[in-house]
Amino acid sequence: MLSVKELGINAKKASRALLTAKKEKNDALKNIADALVKNSEAIIKANDIDIKNGKENGLTDAMLDRLRLNVERIEGIANGVREIIAMPDPVGKVLSGNTLSNGLEITKVTVPLGVIGIIFESRPNVTADAAALCLKAGNCVILRGGKEAINSNKAIVEIMREAIFEAGLPKDCINLIEDTTRQSSIELMGLTDYLDVLIPRGGAGLIRAVVENAKVPVIETGVGNCHAYVDESADIEMAKEIIFNAKTSRVSVCNALETMLINEKIADKALPAIYDALKEKNVEIRGCEKTRAILPQCKEVSVEDYATEFLDYILAVKVVKDIDEAIEHISKYSSGHSEVIITENYKNAEKFLNEIDSSAVYVNASTRFTDGGQFGLGAEIGISTQKLHARGPMGLENLVSTKFIIRGDGHVRV
Amino acid sequence: MLSVKELGINAKKASRALLTAKKEKNDALKNIADALVKNSEAIIKANDIDIKNGKENGLTDAMLDRLRLNVERIEGIANGVREIIAMPDPVGKVLSGNTLSNGLEITKVTVPLGVIGIIFESRPNVTADAAALCLKAGNCVILRGGKEAINSNKAIVEIMREAIFEAGLPKDCINLIEDTTRQSSIELMGLTDYLDVLIPRGGAGLIRAVVENAKVPVIETGVGNCHAYVDESADIEMAKEIIFNAKTSRVSVCNALETMLINEKIADKALPAIYDALKEKNVEIRGCEKTRAILPQCKEVSVEDYATEFLDYILAVKVVKDIDEAIEHISKYSSGHSEVIITENYKNAEKFLNEIDSSAVYVNASTRFTDGGQFGLGAEIGISTQKLHARGPMGLENLVSTKFIIRGDGHVRV
Numbered sequence: 145m146l147s148v149k150e151l152g153i154n155a156k157k158a159s160r161a162l163l164t165a166k167k168e169k170n171d172a173l174k175n176i177a178d179a180l181v182k183n184s185e186a187i188i189k190a191n192d193i194d195i196k197n198g199k200e201n202g203l204t205d206a207m208l209d210r211l212r213l214n215v216e217r218i219e220g221i222a223n224g225v226r227e228i229i230a231m232p233d234p235v236g237k238v239l240s241g242n243t244l245s246n247g248l249e250i251t252k253v254t255v256p257l258g259v260i261g262i263i264f265e266s267r268p269n270v271t272a273d274a275a276a277l278c279l280k281a282g283n284c285v286i287l288r289g290g291k292e293a294i295n296s297n298k299a300i301v302e303i304m305r306e307a308i309f310e311a312g313l314p315k316d317c318i319n320l321i322e323d324t325t326r327q328s329s330i331e332l333m334g335l336t337d338y339l340d341v342l343i344p345r346g347g348a349g350l351i352r353a354v355v356e357n358a359k360v361p362v363i364e365t366g367v368g369n370c371h372a373y374v375d376e377s378a379d380i381e382m383a384k385e386i387i388f389n390a391k392t393s394r395v396s397v398c399n400a401l402e403t404m405l406i407n408e409k410i411a412d413k414a415l416p417a418i419y420d421a422l423k424e425k426n427v428e429i430r431g432c433e434k435t436r437a438i439l440p441q442c443k444e445v446s447v448e449d450y451a452t453e454f455l456d457y458i459l460a461v462k463v464v465k466d467i468d469e470a471i472e473h474i475s476k477y478s479s480g481h482s483e484v485i486i487t488e489n490y491k492n493a494e495k496f497l498n499e500i501d502s503s504a505v506y507v508n509a510s511t512r513f514t515d516g517g518q519f520g521l522g523a524e525i526g527i528s529t530q531k532l533h534a535r536g537p538m539g540l541e542n543l544v545s546t547k548f549i550i551r552g553d554g555h556v557r558v
Numbered sequence: 559m560l561s562v563k564e565l566g567i568n569a570k571k572a573s574r575a576l577l578t579a580k581k582e583k584n585d586a587l588k589n590i591a592d593a594l595v596k597n598s599e600a601i602i603k604a605n606d607i608d609i610k611n612g613k614e615n616g617l618t619d620a621m622l623d624r625l626r627l628n629v630e631r632i633e634g635i636a637n638g639v640r641e642i643i644a645m646p647d648p649v650g651k652v653l654s655g656n657t658l659s660n661g662l663e664i665t666k667v668t669v670p671l672g673v674i675g676i677i678f679e680s681r682p683n684v685t686a687d688a689a690a691l692c693l694k695a696g697n698c699v700i701l702r703g704g705k706e707a708i709n710s711n712k713a714i715v716e717i718m719r720e721a722i723f724e725a726g727l728p729k730d731c732i733n734l735i736e737d738t739t740r741q742s743s744i745e746l747m748g749l750t751d752y753l754d755v756l757i758p759r760g761g762a763g764l765i766r767a768v769v770e771n772a773k774v775p776v777i778e779t780g781v782g783n784c785h786a787y788v789d790e791s792a793d794i795e796m797a798k799e800i801i802f803n804a805k806t807s808r809v810s811v812c813n814a815l816e817t818m819l820i821n822e823k824i825a826d827k828a829l830p831a832i833y834d835a836l837k838e839k840n841v842e843i844r845g846c847e848k849t850r851a852i853l854p855q856c857k858e859v860s861v862e863d864y865a866t867e868f869l870d871y872i873l874a875v876k877v878v879k880d881i882d883e884a885i886e887h888i889s890k891y892s893s894g895h896s897e898v899i900i901t902e903n904y905k906n907a908e909k910f911l912n913e914i915d916s917s918a919v920y921v922n923a924s925t926r927f928t929d930g931g932q933f934g935l936g937a938e939i940g941i942s943t944q945k946l947h948a949r950g951p952m953g954l955e956n957l958v959s960t961k962f963i964i965r966g967d968g969h970v971r972v
Binding site for chain 2: 160163242257258340341356362379385393498506520530533536545551552554556
């Protein structure tokens, strides 16, 4: 078993071959897709061990379901890789250029980031997905998955390494940390000489641990304490549908709604209608005092609730005086993921769009659209909630860096 | 004296006013420039205390010179601020946009980063310069300068805070950490709730300390172990002039040359010519064995020399077999700042441009051009040597983030 540092050295070395790779990258992706399907049986066999261990270790049915691979799911993973083949190569794009008055020709071009670390939890489909996206953008990847999926991950990575080697790329473009102790995560977070960026994919606890401990550059992803503000002028029917969709269409995801703010001038009429809709899905409403005056059956909301990403059938509700109080609340509690205003008022729509500082700000649409695929950006590696480098859904075009190329003819600086 | 955390809270609050500021920003910059000139006397008086303390604490003449302010230098700082007024506002630029098949209108626009921390050493001109650039891009700034310049910095920041207040912006858009102990730096590096990015400006020691300790996102700047490779086909006269310029025109800066690699087929003829030119400026050559066979008077180079940013009249020299050995050496030792090939061979020029992974890669020009002003990007906040967010000279356009704006009409995700 190679140490994290050894994997770093190998990846950095392999990354040089990817700097100039073009056709080989798509060849490698095609090989990966084919090899995953061809070796389904071996993958499922390895996955069976993970499932067996998971049952023994008391994983919930939901967790076991996320962990489980079958022929159909492996086919799905392979198809995901094939979609990446069809996407344009993000490397080698000329972003800008100029010939200076002294004759120096300067161009700014996209280049691979280099070596990307991904720390993720138990879903083994992330393994192939993340490796394929990184590869397409010319990056080597070091994967550190959860211990629950280690046998599946080992099988998938071994198949991918063989597949890319047959396409003429070094196996070390794709690396798996087989040690799933806490120590290996810590080592990966400190690998400043070899890692260009670390992307954690998982729950709030994982993200926080990485942000606290990493010495390498990190892109924070995926924590979504999302808000809706129902303005005085909102179409109540529209508000009801958007809130219902944002809260209940999939509660466990980062773009799901967690808090609704509602203007006091419309609360009397709108709150009962929204409540009735949410009742269908047994959503628990936790309301402020004014909410409870209208809906006495609600639980009382706490300050902690406002700060919580429930990922559950729970919605915090606060009646606000005006849009300013709504913006104030969101600025205080939001994780900067996605927020929406529901309004028919042009000025308030523009005010909300300008003054809310989140990765995706909506007027009259569900926050559930915040997603690379939905935005037409293609497969995503995560949704950045930080402001550096990439913000919002991150696709291939965010997995590159740039460099300046300068062509001269004996130019010296005077 | 406010704590670092209090400054963070104040800055984050003030940053909301800057989200939508347009004309006020230039008004504030004009006020800053005027106020600095008008209050030159007070600034110089404060600076005199720093100079007196510096002398007592044994600062070198060079350090005292960097610290010293006079009427002319303050005029220069004010003119720097006025140049920023003339530059285009980087905020509110629409980068891309699309109407999806479901009718959702998505645009990606530039927004301020939020709150930027700058840790720098003793030059008080950085204080006004960095604050003005941050302000123009809609960001609040928290400045942590060196203790040598604390009195100058306090005077400059107080004047700037008054000046922006008169333009209708909160004073807390510009903040100075008055505590110059190590503890205040550590606190700033951990200010995850309030700081969007931290930019260290200074020597390798400072940069390393920040990278090692920061929990907030960091942009690494300014360490330049720059290389030149003199190819077999190089024009020797051109090589001599570029090497001379890159090494000697200003030895203390990050874009100065530190190591020269030279093809063995041209070394016999080129090395003596280059040596003679560098002798004029008493440059010490530290050579490999083959270099010393040609120039026996040279000192022996060490592995540490190859890894060192001398910032002095010293040049490490290595004779290499071919361009591949040169690229290999650079990949191993470079800090990723600036590298140049001197060649008349088209294939080798392209190979070098493609395979060298640095922020600026040159053919036949001095590395000394790596600079925001020289590249036509305007004033720079630093030269990034990392690959995330910004790489190479960073101007106003790198001091912003983006957000997605989505306009719908009751859209829900199915």
